[in-house]
Amino acid sequence: MTETSRTRAGEQQAEALLRFERAARSWLNGGAAATAAAAEARGLTEAGVVTTAVLVEGDSDRAALQALAESNGRDLGDERVAVLPMGGAMSIRRYVEALGSRGLDLELHGLCDQGEVRFFERAGMRASAFEICDPDLEGELIRALGLDAAEQVLDEQGDLRLFRTFQRQPAQRERPAEQQLHRFLGTTSGRKEQYGRELALRAAADAVAPAPLRRLLAAV
Template identity: 60%
Template sequence: MSGQRRGGGAAILVEGASDRAAVLAAAGLLGVDLAGDGVDVVPMGGAMSVRRFVAELGPRGAGLRLRGLCDAGEVRFFERAGLPVGAVFVCRPDLEAELIGALGHARTQAVLEEEGDLRLFRMFQQQPAQRNRTLDQQLHRFLGTTSGRKEHYGAALASALPADELPAPLRDVVRAPN
Protein backbone atom coordinates (compact mmCIF):
# COMPACT_ATOMS: atom_id res chain seq x y z
CA MET A 1 0.00 0.00 0.00
CA SER A 2 1.14 3.52 -0.64
CA GLY A 3 0.25 4.76 2.80
CA GLN A 4 -3.30 6.02 2.27
CA ARG A 5 -4.71 7.70 5.37
CA ARG A 6 -7.75 6.25 7.07
CA GLY A 7 -10.90 6.86 5.06
CA GLY A 8 -9.07 8.15 2.00
CA GLY A 9 -8.47 6.38 -1.24
CA ALA A 10 -9.39 3.02 -2.57
CA ALA A 11 -7.83 -0.31 -3.42
CA ILE A 12 -8.35 -2.88 -6.12
CA LEU A 13 -7.68 -6.32 -4.67
CA VAL A 14 -6.30 -8.79 -7.22
CA GLU A 15 -5.17 -12.36 -6.86
CA GLY A 16 -1.59 -11.94 -8.02
CA ALA A 17 1.11 -9.97 -9.79
CA SER A 18 -0.13 -10.86 -13.29
CA ASP A 19 -3.56 -9.45 -12.48
CA ARG A 20 -1.94 -6.28 -11.11
CA ALA A 21 0.14 -5.92 -14.28
CA ALA A 22 -2.96 -6.28 -16.46
CA VAL A 23 -4.97 -3.79 -14.38
CA LEU A 24 -2.18 -1.22 -14.58
CA ALA A 25 -1.84 -1.74 -18.35
CA ALA A 26 -5.61 -1.42 -18.79
CA ALA A 27 -5.64 1.78 -16.75
CA GLY A 28 -2.98 3.22 -19.05
CA LEU A 29 -5.00 2.30 -22.14
CA LEU A 30 -8.13 3.83 -20.64
CA GLY A 31 -6.35 7.01 -19.58
CA VAL A 32 -7.08 6.39 -15.90
CA ASP A 33 -4.44 7.50 -13.40
CA LEU A 34 -5.15 5.06 -10.59
CA ALA A 35 -2.34 6.31 -8.35
CA GLY A 36 -3.33 9.93 -8.98
CA ASP A 37 -6.90 9.02 -8.06
CA GLY A 38 -5.69 7.46 -4.79
CA VAL A 39 -6.25 3.88 -5.93
CA ASP A 40 -3.72 1.16 -5.13
CA VAL A 41 -3.74 -2.16 -6.97
CA VAL A 42 -2.94 -4.79 -4.35
CA PRO A 43 -1.83 -8.33 -5.27
CA MET A 44 -2.83 -10.65 -2.44
CA GLY A 45 -0.89 -13.80 -3.28
CA GLY A 46 -4.08 -15.72 -3.97
CA ALA A 47 -7.83 -15.31 -3.54
CA MET A 48 -7.90 -17.16 -0.25
CA SER A 49 -6.12 -14.15 1.33
CA VAL A 50 -8.91 -11.73 0.50
CA ARG A 51 -10.54 -11.85 3.93
CA ARG A 52 -7.33 -10.66 5.59
CA PHE A 53 -6.90 -7.84 3.06
CA VAL A 54 -10.51 -6.71 3.47
CA ALA A 55 -10.05 -6.66 7.25
CA GLU A 56 -6.80 -4.68 7.01
CA LEU A 57 -7.75 -2.26 4.24
CA GLY A 58 -11.54 -1.98 4.29
CA PRO A 59 -13.95 0.02 6.45
CA ARG A 60 -12.81 -1.56 9.74
CA GLY A 61 -9.13 -1.29 8.89
CA ALA A 62 -7.52 1.47 6.86
CA GLY A 63 -10.92 2.72 5.69
CA LEU A 64 -10.28 2.28 1.98
CA ARG A 65 -13.07 1.70 -0.50
CA LEU A 66 -12.47 -1.74 -1.95
CA ARG A 67 -13.20 -3.52 -5.18
CA GLY A 68 -11.76 -6.73 -6.53
CA LEU A 69 -10.88 -8.61 -9.71
CA CYS A 70 -10.94 -12.39 -9.57
CA ASP A 71 -11.37 -15.60 -11.52
CA ALA A 72 -14.84 -17.16 -11.67
CA GLY A 73 -13.73 -20.03 -9.44
CA GLU A 74 -12.59 -17.62 -6.72
CA VAL A 75 -15.56 -15.26 -6.50
CA ARG A 76 -16.93 -17.01 -3.40
CA PHE A 77 -13.85 -15.97 -1.41
CA PHE A 78 -14.41 -12.32 -2.32
CA GLU A 79 -18.09 -12.48 -1.44
CA ARG A 80 -17.43 -14.26 1.88
CA ALA A 81 -14.87 -11.60 2.73
CA GLY A 82 -17.64 -9.01 2.59
CA LEU A 83 -17.11 -7.36 -0.77
CA PRO A 84 -20.50 -6.58 -2.29
CA VAL A 85 -21.40 -8.25 -5.57
CA GLY A 86 -21.13 -4.94 -7.46
CA ALA A 87 -17.57 -4.43 -6.23
CA VAL A 88 -16.30 -7.78 -7.53
CA PHE A 89 -15.40 -8.03 -11.21
CA VAL A 90 -15.22 -11.62 -12.39
CA CYS A 91 -13.06 -13.05 -15.20
CA ARG A 92 -14.54 -16.14 -16.85
CA PRO A 93 -12.94 -18.50 -16.38
CA ASP A 94 -9.83 -16.42 -15.59
CA LEU A 95 -7.94 -13.32 -16.69
CA GLU A 96 -5.61 -15.13 -19.09
CA ALA A 97 -8.56 -16.69 -20.91
CA GLU A 98 -10.28 -13.30 -21.08
CA LEU A 99 -7.18 -11.71 -22.63
CA ILE A 100 -6.56 -14.57 -25.08
CA GLY A 101 -10.25 -14.50 -26.06
CA ALA A 102 -10.22 -10.74 -26.59
CA LEU A 103 -7.08 -10.88 -28.73
CA GLY A 104 -7.84 -14.10 -30.57
CA HIS A 105 -5.22 -16.68 -31.49
CA ALA A 106 -3.46 -14.72 -34.22
CA ARG A 107 -2.97 -11.55 -32.18
CA THR A 108 -1.98 -13.50 -29.06
CA GLN A 109 0.70 -15.32 -31.06
CA ALA A 110 1.78 -11.99 -32.58
CA VAL A 111 2.37 -10.71 -29.03
CA LEU A 112 4.42 -13.84 -28.28
CA GLU A 113 6.47 -13.11 -31.40
CA GLU A 114 6.95 -9.44 -30.45
CA GLU A 115 8.11 -10.53 -27.00
CA GLY A 116 10.55 -13.07 -28.44
CA ASP A 117 8.70 -16.15 -27.18
CA LEU A 118 6.97 -17.54 -30.28
CA ARG A 119 9.78 -20.04 -30.98
CA LEU A 120 9.57 -21.26 -27.36
CA PHE A 121 5.81 -21.55 -27.69
CA ARG A 122 6.16 -23.65 -30.87
CA MET A 123 8.56 -25.99 -29.03
CA PHE A 124 6.13 -26.13 -26.10
CA GLN A 125 3.32 -27.15 -28.47
CA GLN A 126 5.34 -30.17 -29.57
CA GLN A 127 5.67 -31.60 -26.07
CA PRO A 128 3.69 -34.84 -25.73
CA ALA A 129 1.46 -33.42 -22.98
CA GLN A 130 0.48 -30.48 -25.22
CA ARG A 131 -0.12 -32.14 -28.57
CA ASN A 132 -3.76 -33.08 -27.95
CA ARG A 133 -4.70 -29.80 -26.26
CA THR A 134 -6.53 -27.00 -28.02
CA LEU A 135 -4.65 -23.87 -29.00
CA ASP A 136 -6.48 -21.98 -26.23
CA GLN A 137 -5.30 -24.56 -23.67
CA GLN A 138 -1.75 -24.45 -24.99
CA LEU A 139 -1.56 -20.67 -24.90
CA HIS A 140 -3.05 -20.55 -21.42
CA ARG A 141 -0.66 -23.18 -20.09
CA PHE A 142 2.37 -21.61 -21.77
CA LEU A 143 1.76 -18.31 -19.98
CA GLY A 144 2.18 -20.01 -16.61
CA THR A 145 5.16 -22.27 -17.28
CA THR A 146 8.05 -19.96 -16.33
CA SER A 147 8.48 -17.72 -13.31
CA GLY A 148 7.54 -14.16 -14.20
CA ARG A 149 6.02 -15.02 -17.58
CA LYS A 150 2.43 -14.77 -16.39
CA GLU A 151 3.06 -11.29 -14.94
CA HIS A 152 4.91 -10.15 -18.05
CA TYR A 153 2.13 -11.32 -20.33
CA GLY A 154 -0.59 -9.88 -18.10
CA ALA A 155 0.74 -6.48 -19.11
CA ALA A 156 1.79 -7.39 -22.67
CA LEU A 157 -1.52 -8.97 -23.68
CA ALA A 158 -3.61 -6.22 -22.11
CA SER A 159 -1.43 -3.56 -23.76
CA ALA A 160 -1.88 -5.21 -27.16
CA LEU A 161 -5.60 -4.49 -27.08
CA PRO A 162 -7.30 -1.27 -28.07
CA ALA A 163 -9.08 0.20 -25.04
CA ASP A 164 -12.51 -0.65 -26.47
CA GLU A 165 -11.54 -4.34 -26.77
CA LEU A 166 -10.40 -4.84 -23.17
CA PRO A 167 -12.31 -7.65 -21.48
CA ALA A 168 -15.27 -6.22 -19.55
CA PRO A 169 -14.09 -7.27 -16.06
CA LEU A 170 -10.70 -5.64 -16.58
CA ARG A 171 -12.15 -2.48 -18.09
CA ASP A 172 -14.90 -2.20 -15.48
CA VAL A 173 -12.69 -2.71 -12.41
CA VAL A 174 -10.49 0.15 -13.61
CA ARG A 175 -13.41 2.46 -14.40
CA ALA A 176 -15.45 1.68 -11.26
CA PRO A 177 -16.09 4.73 -9.13
CA ASN A 178 -13.80 5.29 -6.19
Protein backbone atom coordinates in the same frame (compact mmCIF):
# COMPACT_ATOMS: atom_id res chain seq x y z
CA MET B 1 1.77 25.56 -9.89
CA THR B 2 4.40 25.27 -12.61
CA GLU B 3 4.69 22.25 -14.91
CA THR B 4 7.89 21.24 -13.08
CA SER B 5 6.11 21.46 -9.73
CA ARG B 6 3.20 19.39 -11.00
CA THR B 7 5.58 16.77 -12.34
CA ARG B 8 7.44 16.58 -9.05
CA ALA B 9 4.18 16.39 -7.10
CA GLY B 10 3.06 13.52 -9.33
CA GLU B 11 6.34 11.71 -8.80
CA GLN B 12 6.05 12.13 -5.03
CA GLN B 13 2.50 10.79 -5.08
CA ALA B 14 3.58 7.78 -7.15
CA GLU B 15 6.44 7.06 -4.77
CA ALA B 16 4.18 7.37 -1.74
CA LEU B 17 1.55 5.09 -3.26
CA LEU B 18 4.22 2.49 -4.02
CA ARG B 19 5.35 2.72 -0.40
CA PHE B 20 1.75 2.12 0.69
CA GLU B 21 1.39 -0.91 -1.58
CA ARG B 22 4.62 -2.41 -0.26
CA ALA B 23 3.73 -1.67 3.35
CA ALA B 24 0.23 -3.10 3.01
CA ARG B 25 1.52 -6.34 1.48
CA SER B 26 4.25 -6.67 4.12
CA TRP B 27 1.72 -6.04 6.87
CA LEU B 28 -0.89 -8.44 5.59
CA ASN B 29 1.55 -11.19 4.67
CA GLY B 30 2.76 -11.22 8.28
CA GLY B 31 6.29 -11.67 9.54
CA ALA B 32 8.72 -9.74 11.69
CA ALA B 33 8.14 -6.41 9.92
CA ALA B 34 4.35 -6.56 9.99
CA THR B 35 3.84 -4.16 12.90
CA ALA B 36 6.03 -1.45 11.42
CA ALA B 37 4.48 -1.98 7.97
CA ALA B 38 0.98 -1.63 9.42
CA ALA B 39 1.92 1.69 11.01
CA GLU B 40 3.40 2.95 7.75
CA ALA B 41 0.32 1.93 5.75
CA ARG B 42 -1.95 3.62 8.30
CA GLY B 43 0.11 6.80 8.26
CA LEU B 44 0.09 7.00 4.47
CA THR B 45 -3.68 6.48 4.42
CA GLU B 46 -4.20 9.24 6.96
CA ALA B 47 -2.01 11.49 4.81
CA GLY B 48 -4.40 10.97 1.89
CA VAL B 49 -1.96 9.02 -0.28
CA VAL B 50 -4.58 6.34 -1.00
CA THR B 51 -8.38 6.35 -0.95
CA THR B 52 -9.20 3.20 -2.93
CA ALA B 53 -7.72 -0.30 -2.99
CA VAL B 54 -8.22 -2.83 -5.75
CA LEU B 55 -7.66 -6.37 -4.46
CA VAL B 56 -6.41 -8.81 -7.08
CA GLU B 57 -5.11 -12.35 -6.88
CA GLY B 58 -1.68 -11.94 -8.46
CA ASP B 59 0.89 -9.73 -10.16
CA SER B 60 -0.47 -10.47 -13.64
CA ASP B 61 -3.85 -9.00 -12.69
CA ARG B 62 -2.14 -5.88 -11.39
CA ALA B 63 -0.04 -5.52 -14.54
CA ALA B 64 -3.07 -5.92 -16.82
CA LEU B 65 -5.21 -3.40 -14.95
CA GLN B 66 -2.45 -0.82 -14.85
CA ALA B 67 -1.70 -1.34 -18.55
CA LEU B 68 -5.34 -0.81 -19.44
CA ALA B 69 -5.47 2.31 -17.28
CA GLU B 70 -2.37 3.73 -19.02
CA SER B 71 -3.90 2.98 -22.42
CA ASN B 72 -6.94 4.99 -21.38
CA GLY B 73 -4.83 7.94 -20.29
CA ARG B 74 -5.34 7.31 -16.58
CA ASP B 75 -2.74 7.32 -13.82
CA LEU B 76 -4.06 5.27 -10.93
CA GLY B 77 -1.34 6.65 -8.69
CA ASP B 78 -2.52 10.22 -9.27
CA GLU B 79 -6.04 9.02 -8.59
CA ARG B 80 -4.92 7.52 -5.25
CA VAL B 81 -5.87 4.00 -6.30
CA ALA B 82 -3.66 1.20 -4.96
CA VAL B 83 -3.68 -2.16 -6.74
CA LEU B 84 -2.74 -4.93 -4.32
CA PRO B 85 -1.88 -8.49 -5.40
CA MET B 86 -2.77 -10.74 -2.47
CA GLY B 87 -0.90 -13.87 -3.47
CA GLY B 88 -4.14 -15.78 -3.97
CA ALA B 89 -7.85 -15.35 -3.30
CA MET B 90 -7.71 -17.13 0.04
CA SER B 91 -6.08 -14.02 1.54
CA ILE B 92 -9.05 -11.80 0.71
CA ARG B 93 -10.67 -11.87 4.17
CA ARG B 94 -7.49 -10.55 5.81
CA TYR B 95 -7.23 -7.73 3.28
CA VAL B 96 -10.89 -6.76 3.57
CA GLU B 97 -10.79 -6.65 7.35
CA ALA B 98 -7.60 -4.57 7.41
CA LEU B 99 -8.35 -2.16 4.57
CA GLY B 100 -12.15 -1.92 4.54
CA SER B 101 -14.64 -0.23 6.85
CA ARG B 102 -13.34 -2.08 9.92
CA GLY B 103 -9.76 -1.04 9.25
CA LEU B 104 -8.33 1.78 7.14
CA ASP B 105 -11.76 2.51 5.64
CA LEU B 106 -10.65 2.50 2.03
CA GLU B 107 -13.09 2.02 -0.83
CA LEU B 108 -12.57 -1.58 -1.94
CA HIS B 109 -12.86 -3.17 -5.37
CA GLY B 110 -11.58 -6.51 -6.64
CA LEU B 111 -10.92 -8.94 -9.46
CA CYS B 112 -10.94 -12.71 -9.16
CA ASP B 113 -11.03 -15.94 -11.15
CA GLN B 114 -14.36 -17.66 -11.62
CA GLY B 115 -13.33 -20.50 -9.31
CA GLU B 116 -12.45 -18.12 -6.46
CA VAL B 117 -15.69 -16.16 -6.16
CA ARG B 118 -16.64 -17.90 -2.92
CA PHE B 119 -13.62 -16.46 -1.11
CA PHE B 120 -14.59 -12.90 -2.07
CA GLU B 121 -18.21 -13.48 -1.06
CA ARG B 122 -17.27 -14.99 2.31
CA ALA B 123 -15.00 -12.03 3.00
CA GLY B 124 -18.00 -9.72 2.71
CA MET B 125 -17.22 -8.16 -0.66
CA ARG B 126 -20.38 -6.91 -2.33
CA ALA B 127 -21.08 -8.55 -5.68
CA SER B 128 -21.04 -5.11 -7.31
CA ALA B 129 -17.58 -4.38 -5.88
CA PHE B 130 -15.64 -7.05 -7.75
CA GLU B 131 -15.38 -8.46 -11.24
CA ILE B 132 -14.99 -12.10 -12.25
CA CYS B 133 -12.69 -13.47 -14.98
CA ASP B 134 -13.91 -16.56 -16.86
CA PRO B 135 -12.07 -18.75 -16.11
CA ASP B 136 -9.19 -16.40 -15.25
CA LEU B 137 -7.37 -13.32 -16.54
CA GLU B 138 -5.31 -15.20 -19.11
CA GLY B 139 -8.41 -16.88 -20.49
CA GLU B 140 -10.17 -13.53 -20.80
CA LEU B 141 -7.24 -11.93 -22.61
CA ILE B 142 -6.74 -14.81 -25.05
CA ARG B 143 -10.45 -14.95 -25.84
CA ALA B 144 -10.72 -11.17 -26.30
CA LEU B 145 -7.70 -10.93 -28.59
CA GLY B 146 -8.08 -14.17 -30.49
CA LEU B 147 -5.27 -16.65 -31.06
CA ASP B 148 -3.65 -14.88 -34.02
CA ALA B 149 -3.28 -11.54 -32.23
CA ALA B 150 -2.11 -13.21 -29.03
CA GLU B 151 0.56 -15.10 -30.97
CA GLN B 152 1.66 -11.84 -32.58
CA VAL B 153 2.30 -10.48 -29.09
CA LEU B 154 4.37 -13.58 -28.28
CA ASP B 155 6.32 -13.03 -31.47
CA GLU B 156 6.99 -9.39 -30.57
CA GLN B 157 8.24 -10.51 -27.15
CA GLY B 158 10.52 -13.16 -28.68
CA ASP B 159 8.60 -16.13 -27.26
CA LEU B 160 6.76 -17.54 -30.27
CA ARG B 161 9.45 -20.12 -31.04
CA LEU B 162 9.37 -21.31 -27.42
CA PHE B 163 5.60 -21.61 -27.68
CA ARG B 164 5.85 -23.70 -30.85
CA THR B 165 8.26 -26.04 -29.06
CA PHE B 166 5.88 -26.22 -26.11
CA GLN B 167 2.99 -27.13 -28.43
CA ARG B 168 4.92 -30.18 -29.65
CA GLN B 169 5.25 -31.65 -26.17
CA PRO B 170 3.31 -34.95 -25.84
CA ALA B 171 1.10 -33.59 -23.06
CA GLN B 172 0.05 -30.62 -25.23
CA ARG B 173 -0.44 -32.06 -28.71
CA GLU B 174 -4.12 -32.96 -28.35
CA ARG B 175 -5.15 -29.70 -26.69
CA PRO B 176 -6.67 -26.78 -28.63
CA ALA B 177 -4.13 -24.03 -29.32
CA GLU B 178 -5.90 -21.62 -26.97
CA GLN B 179 -5.51 -24.08 -24.09
CA GLN B 180 -1.87 -24.63 -25.03
CA LEU B 181 -1.25 -20.89 -24.90
CA HIS B 182 -3.07 -20.58 -21.60
CA ARG B 183 -0.84 -23.27 -20.11
CA PHE B 184 2.30 -21.80 -21.68
CA LEU B 185 1.75 -18.46 -19.97
CA GLY B 186 2.02 -20.14 -16.58
CA THR B 187 5.10 -22.28 -17.17
CA THR B 188 7.82 -19.76 -16.24
CA SER B 189 8.08 -17.42 -13.27
CA GLY B 190 7.21 -13.87 -14.29
CA ARG B 191 5.61 -14.82 -17.61
CA LYS B 192 2.05 -14.28 -16.42
CA GLU B 193 2.92 -10.79 -15.21
CA GLN B 194 4.76 -9.98 -18.44
CA TYR B 195 1.89 -11.08 -20.63
CA GLY B 196 -0.78 -9.72 -18.34
CA ARG B 197 0.63 -6.34 -19.29
CA GLU B 198 1.51 -7.00 -22.95
CA LEU B 199 -1.74 -8.72 -23.86
CA ALA B 200 -3.76 -6.04 -22.06
CA LEU B 201 -1.93 -3.31 -23.97
CA ARG B 202 -2.65 -5.06 -27.27
CA ALA B 203 -6.29 -5.61 -26.28
CA ALA B 204 -6.64 -1.93 -25.45
CA ALA B 205 -5.03 -0.92 -28.76
CA ASP B 206 -7.44 -3.21 -30.61
CA ALA B 207 -10.40 -1.95 -28.53
CA VAL B 208 -11.19 -5.47 -27.36
CA ALA B 209 -10.17 -5.28 -23.69
CA PRO B 210 -11.98 -7.96 -21.63
CA ALA B 211 -15.23 -6.79 -20.06
CA PRO B 212 -14.22 -7.57 -16.44
CA LEU B 213 -11.15 -5.34 -16.74
CA ARG B 214 -13.11 -2.57 -18.45
CA ARG B 215 -15.84 -2.64 -15.79
CA LEU B 216 -13.33 -2.67 -12.96
CA LEU B 217 -11.40 0.27 -14.38
CA ALA B 218 -14.65 2.20 -14.85
CA ALA B 219 -15.62 1.57 -11.23
CA VAL B 220 -12.49 2.97 -9.61
